[in-house]
Amino acid sequence: MDDEVYQETSYDTLLKLQQSAIEKGKNLAERSESRELLLEKLFPLFNDKNWLREYSNEEYTGALMGLDGSMQVISGFGNIHFIPWSVALVYLYLEEKFDPDIESNISEVEADKDELEIKDKDLADVLGEIVKIEGNENKAVRSTGTKKMLERETYMISRVKEKLQEKKIQKGAILIDGPLVDPPNWRKTDYVRKRCQALKEVSQDIPILGIAKRIKERFYLEDKEEKIYNYSKDLYKNIYKNNVIYDDRDLITGLAIEKGQLDTSMYTDMINVEQKNDLYKKYSKNGVSVQSFFYKNSIRSPVIRVDTIKEADYSLSEYVSILEKSYLKGLEDPLPVMLAHEKCQISKSCAESLKMEISNRSAKGSKKTQLSNLIMR
Numbered sequence: 001m002d003d004e005v006y007q008e009t010s011y012d013t014l015l016k017l018q019q020s021a022i023e024k025g026k027n028l029a030e031r032s033e034s035r036e037l038l039l040e041k042l043f044p045l046f047n048d049k050n051w052l053r054e055y056s057n058e059e060y061t062g063a064l065m066g067l068d069g070s071m072q073v074i075s076g077f078g079n080i081h082f083i084p085w086s087v088a089l090v091y092l093y094l095e096e097k098f099d100p101d102i103e104s105n106i107s108e109v110e111a112d113k114d115e116l117e118i119k120d121k122d123l124a125d126v127l128g129e130i131v132k133i134e135g136n137e138n139k140a141v142r143s144t145g146t147k148k149m150l151e152r153e154t155y156m157i158s159r160v161k162e163k164l165q166e167k168k169i170q171k172g173a174i175l176i177d178g179p180l181v182d183p184p185n186w187r188k189t190d191y192v193r194k195r196c197q198a199l200k201e202v203s204q205d206i207p208i209l210g211i212a213k214r215i216k217e218r219f220y221l222e223d224k225e226e227k228i229y230n231y232s233k234d235l236y237k238n239i240y241k242n243n244v245i246y247d248d249r250d251l252i253t254g255l256a257i258e259k260g261q262l263d264t265s266m267y268t269d270m271i272n273v274e275q276k277n278d279l280y281k282k283y284s285k286n287g288v289s290v291q292s293f294f295y296k297n298s299i300r301s302p303v304i305r306v307d308t309i310k311e312a313d314y315s316l317s318e319y320v321s322i323l324e325k326s327y328l329k330g331l332e333d334p335l336p337v338m339l340a341h342e343k344c345q346i347s348k349s350c351a352e353s354l355k356m357e358i359s360n361r362s363a364k365g366s367k368k369t370q371l372s373n374l375i376m377r
Contacts, residue, residue, distance in 0.1 A: 031244065034238065034244050035244050035245065035250075035254065036254075038235060038238050038239070038244055038245070039254040039255060039257075039258050040258065041232065041235055042228070042232075042235055042239075042255070043255055043258040043259070045227070045228070045231050045232075046255055047259070049227075049269075050269070051224070051268055051269050052252070052255050052256070052259060052266055052267075052268055053266065053267055053268070053269075054264050054265065054266055055264065055265035055266070055267070055320060055324055056317065058317050058318075058320070058321045059321055059324070059325070060173065060318070060321040060322045060324070060325045061171065062169075062170075062171030062172045062173055062322075063091060063092060063164075063169045063171065063172040063173075064091075064092040064172065064173060064175065064322070064325060064326055064335075064336045065089060065090065065091055065092070065160065065172055065173065065174040065175065065336060066088075066089070066090045066092075066174070066175050066176075066177065066334070066335075066336025066337045066338070066339055066340035066341075067087070067088070067089050067090075067153065067156060067157065067174060067175070067176045067177065067340055068087070068088060068176075068177035068178075068337065068340035068341045068343075068344050069085065069086065069087040069088075069149045069150065069152070069153045069344055070085065070086050070087075070149070070341075070344045070345050070346045071083055071084065071085040071086070071145045071146060071148075071149045071346060072084055072346045072347075072348065072350070072351035073141060073142055073145060073351075074130075074351050074354060074355045074358070075141075079134055079135060080132065080133075080134055081132075081133045081134070081135065081141045082130050082131070082132055082133070082354070082355070082358060083130065083131040083132075083133055083141070083144070083145035083148065084128070084129075084130045084131075084346050084350075084351060084354055085128060085129065085130075085131065085145060085148055085149040085152070085346070086126060086127065086128035086149075086344040086345075086346055087126070087127045087128070087149060087152045087153045087156050087344055088124050088125070088126045088127075088340050088343035088344035089124060089125045089126075089156050089160070089163065089174075089340065090123060090124040090336060090339045090340045090343055091123060091124065091163075091167065091169075091172075092335065092336055092339070124339075124340075124343050125156070125163060126343060126344065127152050127155075127156065128344075130354065131144075131145065131148050133145065147191070150182065150191070150195075151191065151194075153176075154191075154194055154195045154198050155198075157174075157176075157195075157198040157199065157202055157208075158197075158198035158201065158202070160172075160174055160202050160206060161201075161202060161205060161206065164206070172206055173206060173207040173208075173209065173322045174202070174206055174207070174208050174209070174336075175209045175211055175322075175326060175334050175336045175337050176208065176209065176210045176211065176337075177211055177213075177337045177340055177341055178210060178211065178212065179210045179212045179305070179307050180199065180208070180210035180283075180288070180290055180307040180308075180309070181210075181279055181280055181283055181290060181307070182210070189282075192279075192282050192283060192286060193286055195288075196283055196286035196287055196288040197286075197287075199288050199309060200287050200288060200309075200311065203309045203311070203312040204312070207308075207312065207314050207318065207319060207322060208308070208309060208312070209306050209307070209308060209319060209322060209323070210290075210306065210307030210308075211304055211306060211307075211333070211334060211337050212292075212304060212305040212306070212307060213302070213304055213333065215247060215248050215249040215303065215304070215305050216247055217247065217248060217276075217305075218247055218248055219248060219271065219273050219276060219292060219305070220248040220251065220252070220268065220271060220292075220294060221239065221240075221245065221247070221248060221251060222276075223271040223272075225240060228240075248294060248303075248305065249294075249302070249303045252266075252268065252294045252296060252303045253296070253302075253303055256296050256303075263298050263299055264298075265295070265296065265297050265298065265320070265323075265324060266295070266296050267293055267294065267295045267296070267316075267320050267323075268293050268294040268295075269293065269316070270291050270292070270293045270308075270316050271291065271292055271293065272289070272290075272291050272310070273290050273291060273292050273307075274289040274290050274291070274310065287311060288309055288311070289309070289310035289311060290307050290308070290309065290310070291307075291308055291309075291310045292305050292306060292307050292308065293305075293306055293308075293316060293319070294306070295320065295323055297323070297324075297327045298327075298329075300330065300331075300332060301327065301331070301332050301333070302332060304333075306319060306323065
């Protein structure tokens with residue numbers, strides 16, 4: 001800690017907190033040690049069962065698409081709120097595999113035309129508008145805005161085949177930023193039915209991959225629970241009772257390190273998640289049974305969960321080849337997902353600017369109305 005931090009906190013309080021921090025650090029060190037030993041003992045099981053595999057150089061030859069949505073809440077007009085939302089579907093025409101050495105913080109990809117063909121007028125389809133909502137509960141307002149964005153995202157999914165035909169693309173795959181069951185808490189029957197219908201129709205001809213980047217679940221751990229129990233009761237106790245392994249990402253990352261080939265793409269076997277909770281079961285009843293695998297592109301990239309549709313006729317190796325083509329050296333996430341995110345992103349500063357525009361346009365009322373708007377802003 002620097003001197004300013006010391007000066008801002010009383011000596012007695014700081015002493016107690018530092019003592020507690022030292023103790024917590026020791027506990028974490030002991031946990032990390034236990035975790036490493038556990039992974040060393042667990043690795044032979046995963047290796048023998050071929051649950052953690054290396055990429056086998058099968059190349060995907062189609063185009064790539066990325067889909068994402070964004071929204072913000074603009075408040076400050078009494079109980080009237082405005083929700084700017086945007087959904088973007090981007091297209092990448094990658095005729096040949098290329099691997100330029102680019103930094104991980106890039107915002108644009110530059111490559112020779114022979115390597116990357118992107119037609120400017122066909123780069124993306126974007127939907128967006130500002131929705132007016134009346135209400136006093138911020139949570140309800142945000143939920144309504146999210147619903148609108150997701151409905152338009154589902155609409156965009158339903159039009160993917162039509163879009164490919166317009167652009168005369170013979171073969172393509174779509175990567176959605178987020179899980180296929182999205183969002184986890186949205187259970188409206190009509191929404192689920194329409195989303196499942198769109199996913200089913202498109203996935204008959206086009207592989208769909210849901211890219212879940214923030215993994216907090218233990219789907220993979222739950223899938224292997226019985227097998228790990230039969231393999232070692234002690235390992236089972238530490239994983240499932242003592243929670244030495246935090247989540248699926250922690251497990252896959254640790255096992256990849258144990259395998260020792262961190263610059264090689266690695267992926268797991270496919271697991272069924274269609275019965276994990278009531279929402280997944282609802283999707284399954286509507287003809288979309290979700291199955292997932294986990295993928296790590298390189299030492300620089302985090303583990304992602306990839307959601308796929310069980311009813312679609314694509315192999316695990318084909319999904320992996322799509323991911324291989326989606327990553328460029330130096331990127332943490334698949335390029336189509338990154339470009340879709342950047343294309344649809346509505347920043348807070350943009351929302352503030354839109355708020356000012358709305359406020360200025362509303363200032364044509366009487367002086368009393370203007371004063372009222374100013375006070376409630």
